[in-house]
Amino acid sequence: xxxxxxxTLAFDYLVVATGATPRLPGVPGQDLEGIFCLRNxxxxxxxxxxxxxxxxxxxxxxGAGLISLEMCEAFxxxxxxxxxxxxxxxxxxRLGEDFAEQILTELETNxxxxxxxxxxxxxxxxxxxGIIVHSSGGTFETDLVLLGLGVVPQVSLASEAGLGxxxxxxxSVNKFLQTNIPYIYAAGDxxxxxxxxxxxxxxxxxxxIANKQGRIAGANIGGQNLSFPGIVGSTCFKVFNxxxxxxxxxxxxxxEVGLKAEAVTIQGVSKAxxxxxxxxxxxxLVADTENGRLLGAQAVGGDGxxxxxxxxxxxxxxxxxxxxxxxxxxxxxxxxxxxxDPIHIAAQKLLK
Amino acid sequence: xxxxxxxTLAFDYLVVATGATPRLPGVPGQDLEGIFCLRNxxxxxxxxxxxxxxxxxxxxxxGAGLISLEMCEAFxxxxxxxxxxxxxxxxxxRLGEDFAEQILTELETNxxxxxxxxxxxxxxxxxxxGIIVHSSGGTFETDLVLLGLGVVPQVSLASEAGLGxxxxxxxSVNKFLQTNIPYIYAAGDxxxxxxxxxxxxxxxxxxxIANKQGRIAGANIGGQNLSFPGIVGSTCFKVFNxxxxxxxxxxxxxxEVGLKAEAVTIQGVSKAxxxxxxxxxxxxLVADTENGRLLGAQAVGGDGxxxxxxxxxxxxxxxxxxxxxxxxxxxxxxxxxxxxDPIHIAAQKLLK
Numbered sequence: 239x240x241x242x243x244x245x246t247l248a249f250d251y252l253v254v255a256t257g258a259t260p261r262l263p264g265v266p267g268q269d270l271e272g273i274f275c276l277r278n279x280x281x282x283x284x285x286x287x288x289x290x291x292x293x294x295x296x297x298x299x300x301g302a303g304l305i306s307l308e309m310c311e312a313f314x315x316x317x318x319x320x321x322x323x324x325x326x327x328x329x330x331x332r333l334g335e336d337f338a339e340q341i342l343t344e345l346e347t348n349x350x351x352x353x354x355x356x357x358x359x360x361x362x363x364x365x366x367x368g369i370i371v372h373s374s375g376g377t378f379e380t381d382l383v384l385l386g387l388g389v390v391p392q393v394s395l396a397s398e399a400g401l402g403x404x405x406x407x408x409x410s411v412n413k414f415l416q417t418n419i420p421y422i423y424a425a426g427d428x429x430x431x432x433x434x435x436x437x438x439x440x441x442x443x444x445x446x447i448a449n450k451q452g453r454i455a456g457a458n459i460g461g462q463n464l465s466f467p468g469i470v471g472s473t474c475f476k477v478f479n480x481x482x483x484x485x486x487x488x489x490x491x492x493x494e495v496g497l498k499a500e501a502v503t504i505q506g507v508s509k510a511x512x513x514x515x516x517x518x519x520x521x522x523l524v525a526d527t528e529n530g531r532l533l534g535a536q537a538v539g540g541d542g543x544x545x546x547x548x549x550x551x552x553x554x555x556x557x558x559x560x561x562x563x564x565x566x567x568x569x570x571x572x573x574x575x576x577x578x579d580p581i582h583i584a585a586q587k588l589l590k
Numbered sequence: 591x592x593x594x595x596x597x598t599l600a601f602d603y604l605v606v607a608t609g610a611t612p613r614l615p616g617v618p619g620q621d622l623e624g625i626f627c628l629r630n631x632x633x634x635x636x637x638x639x640x641x642x643x644x645x646x647x648x649x650x651x652x653g654a655g656l657i658s659l660e661m662c663e664a665f666x667x668x669x670x671x672x673x674x675x676x677x678x679x680x681x682x683x684r685l686g687e688d689f690a691e692q693i694l695t696e697l698e699t700n701x702x703x704x705x706x707x708x709x710x711x712x713x714x715x716x717x718x719x720g721i722i723v724h725s726s727g728g729t730f731e732t733d734l735v736l737l738g739l740g741v742v743p744q745v746s747l748a749s750e751a752g753l754g755x756x757x758x759x760x761x762s763v764n765k766f767l768q769t770n771i772p773y774i775y776a777a778g779d780x781x782x783x784x785x786x787x788x789x790x791x792x793x794x795x796x797x798x799i800a801n802k803q804g805r806i807a808g809a810n811i812g813g814q815n816l817s818f819p820g821i822v823g824s825t826c827f828k829v830f831n832x833x834x835x836x837x838x839x840x841x842x843x844x845x846e847v848g849l850k851a852e853a854v855t856i857q858g859v860s861k862a863x864x865x866x867x868x869x870x871x872x873x874x875l876v877a878d879t880e881n882g883r884l885l886g887a888q889a890v891g892g893d894g895x896x897x898x899x900x901x902x903x904x905x906x907x908x909x910x911x912x913x914x915x916x917x918x919x920x921x922x923x924x925x926x927x928x929x930x931d932p933i934h935i936a937a938q939k940l941l942k
Contacts, residue, residue: 304923434919446922446929454917467917474921483921544926545897551920552901556908565806565819567786568903569826569835570798571656574896577798 251421251459254396254409255452258389258427258443263300267361272369273383276305285384294381295319298371300358302329306386307341307477310350313384314478321351321380323358323373333484336503337520337538344480389443391428404430406441413465415455423459425451432468435486435533435554436495442469470554471534474544481543485551486534489524498527502588506580508542510572517541523550523563523584530559530589542574546581560585603773603811606748606761607804610741610779610795615652619713624721625735628657637736646733647671650723652710654681658738659693659829662702665736666830673703673732675710675725684843685836688855689872689890696832741795743780756782758793765817767807775811777803784820787838787885787906788847794821822906823886826896833895837903838886841876850879854940858932860894862924869893875902875912875936882911882941894926898933912937 239247260275262268272292274285288294297313299306302324313320322329322345328338329345329352345352356375361383364370368379391408393401402418404410409429411417417424426448430439447469454466474483492499501524509516517540524534535550537543553563563585570577591599612627614620624644626637640646649665651658654676665672674681674697680690681697681704697704708727713735716722720731743760745753754770756762761781763769769776778800782791799821806818826835844851853876861868869892876886887902889895905915915937922929 444922446920449929450917467914469919472919472921474923474926476923476925481926485919485921544921544923545900548897548920549900549904552904552908552910552918555914555918556904556910558904558908562819562907565802566904566907567821567824567837568798568900569824569837569896570796571826571828571896573828574826574833577801 249421251423253455253459254399254401254417254422254424254428255426256392256395256428258391260385261387261390263358263385263387265358265360267363267369268385270361270363270369272367272381273361273385275385276309277389285382288382289316289318292367292381296380297321297382297384298323298369298380299384299386300324301386301388302326302352303386303388304473304475306384307345308475309384309386310345311348311476311478314348314350318382319351320349321353321378323353323356323371323375325355325357327354330482332488333482333536333538334488334503334522337482337522337536340520340538341477341480341482344478348478389427391441391443393428396424396428404439404441406430406439408441410439411451413468414458414463415451415466416458423455425455431466434468434470436471436491438495440469440471442471444473467555470551472547472551474547479540480538481541482538483544483547484534484536485547486532486554487524488534488536492524492526492533497533499524499533500527500588501525502584504580504584504587506583507576508540509574510576513572515541519543519546519580521546521580521584523560523581523588525560525588530561532558532560532563546579549581560589564589601773603775605807605811606751606753606769606774606776606780607778608744608747608780610743612737613739613742615710615737615739617710617712619715619721620737622713622715622721624719624733625713625737627737628661629741637734640734641668641670644719644733648732649673649734649736650675650721650732651736651738652676653738653740654678654704655738655740656825656827658736659697660827661736661738662697663700663828663830666701670734671703672701673705673730675705675708675723675727677707677709679706682834684840685834685888685890686840686855686874689834689874689888692872692890693829693832693834696830700830741779743793743795745780748776748780756791756793758782758791760793762791763803765820766810766815767803767818768810775807777807783818786820786822788823788843790847792821792823794823796825819907822903824899824903826899831892832890833893834890835896835899836886836888837899838884838906839876840886840888844876844878844885849885851876851885852879852940853877854936856932856936856939858935859928860892861926862928865924867893871895871898871932873898873932873936875915875940877912877940882913884910884912884915898931901933912941916941 296319359372362370402410409424427443433440472485489499489501503522519539521537648671711724714722754762761776779795785792824837841851841853855874859868871891873889
């Protein structure tokens with residue numbers, strides 16, 4: 239392997255851990271001062287410093303994924319006027335219109351303006367250090383722009399080295415984290431991982447998965463024989479006072495991979511009805527109509543959402559069916575749930 | 591069936607749902623005014639009314655189970671001087687000395703006096719409406735006593751009717767909730783249930799289990815053919831600012847039923863280290879040394895305890911092994927956990 243100063247390094251094993259880079263919108267002016275991406279702590283410090291030094295009052299967030307929505311909360315906490323520009327009609331559309339609308343309401347309740355079905359056209363600087371945003375929804379001025387358009391895997395080095403690239407655009411690896419060249423491993427945001435429910439390789443650039451892949455690759459190079467069992471597709475985030483989480487497939491995703499899926503959505507509460515501070519919680523279960531097996535779950539609510547989704551992530555890992563979920567022995571006490579947990583209620587409704 | 595006014599009722603099916611009654615200490619004076627058990631809302635209202643009307647300042651709680659400790663919190667909230675009298679050295683001993691000591695510290699930090707290794711000897715009234723408590727730890731005066739010594743199943747009617755009583759003392763039922771007489775069902779706190787991990791009938795008089803049994807018995811009488819899969823032994827409670835939960839077996843319990851068990855205990859945090867409000871959390875995993883399967887888990891901490899134990903309850907239901915737990919795909923975001931959850935860390939430590 240040759241490194242940038244021309245030196246050549248010999249290796250027995252190589253790990254490609256080139257990560258991912260932010261996806262850019264490809265519009266004029268995207269490199270202007272005051273336009274940021276957020277990938278790491280250095281980025282966060284740069285953004286914060288810019289806000290403080292330039293006395294930023296207004297921020298525009300482009301995109302409506304997890305990072306974008308978390309940054310909306312951060313900007314509002316600093317008192318910034320915050321506007322989201324997003325090409326689709328609702329944030330987190332994947333979770334379904336009903337849940338996406340609850341997320342939108344949470345944003346608006348907390349003073350975030352949401353410009354849906356709006357495409358970004360470009361940026362221009364103003365004389366006073368501001369930024370003009372051109373979009374299909376009009377032209378307006380802001381002080382700071384955050385581009386939250388997701389990431390693309392960094393695979394140029396891997397491609398040049400002849401490593402196989404999967405259909406997702408990320409490096410293809412087997413369960414031992416080996417690429418098509420057995421002594422070259424890949425781990426983290428540059429590579430694919432196996433989705434246990436869709437049974438397909440997917441691109442899921444998340445920190446916890448990268449950690450697991452790195453550990454497995456390292457252990458195998460060190461002489462162990464560990465395999466990464468893959469993911470079930472669990473994610474979560476908090477936006478203002480709302481928890482949002484999902485695991486496995488949505489009904490739509492299940493049908494796309496050829497499964498027969500049906501879904502049910504229920505409204506429950508995070509603690510016992512009688513207990514102070516109990517909050518609304520909406521949960522959707524998706525199951526295979528042929529064998530009753532759970533395929534996925536999505537949830538949104540004030541509290542207890544991530545906890546339920548994690549229980550259901552374990553259920554996906556164990557291949558549990560609705561029959562099992564309907565009578566699952568969960569720990570019950572009023573500060574934590576009702577005697578029938580929303581998981582039970584949803585599973586029983588879907589069984590009918 | 592004959593009822594109390596002498597009338598005779600005919601039936602096709604009978605459901606025995608006689609519940610349980612509080613266990614009494616069997617000491618002189620246990621029926622004095624001001625001495626209470628807590629089984630239902632009526633009891634709670636009676637206790638509260640007594641406290642208000644008699645201007646109660648001091649309370650003694652006999653026993654240190656879930657109800658006792660929850661009542662300590664309730665009494666302290668009302669400003670009562672609260673003392674626990676308990677025959678063992680520590681509360682919730684089953685969870686292990688380390689966890690029991692944390693619970694004791696939480697009680698003491700919140701102003702509860704704990705008299706361990708103390709046996710109750712009897713009660714006497716005072717002239718001024720107080721109650722003298724005689725115990726192996728000395729004689730003292732209080733205004734109110736709560737007896738929290740657990741419950742005993744109400745099986746006298748069942749016994750007289752010739753229904754089989756199990757070794758636990760509760761009514762024996764099959765997975766359809768039928769007693770030994772097929773047209774007589776039993777459900778709730780009067781009957782046993784099947785523990786999926788120890789593979790034995792156990793007596794677990796908990797509200798959520800009673801609900802499930804009632805629904806299954808009712809469905810079967812109504813012509814369905816549902817079976818109750820049994821329990822994995824999940825319980826939880828909150829005492830002041832501590833969450834306590836467990837599922838499955840302790841290492842000791844596993845060995846008692848002939849399993850080869852080993853355990854590991856780790857200290858983790860409820861959210862990402864960097865996230866505000868993250869609190870200490872201690873979790874113990876118990877696994878079968880022969881096949882690596884999870885057998886149980888116990889946890890105590892400020893936050894996120896019940897959520898982890900519920901995930902592990904699902905893992906027990908699915909028969910997951912430590913290999914699976916070590917790389918479980920849990921939803922990760924800093925407000926909810928670190929990239930490596932305490933479950934991962936504990937499972938990896940136990941695998942070594």
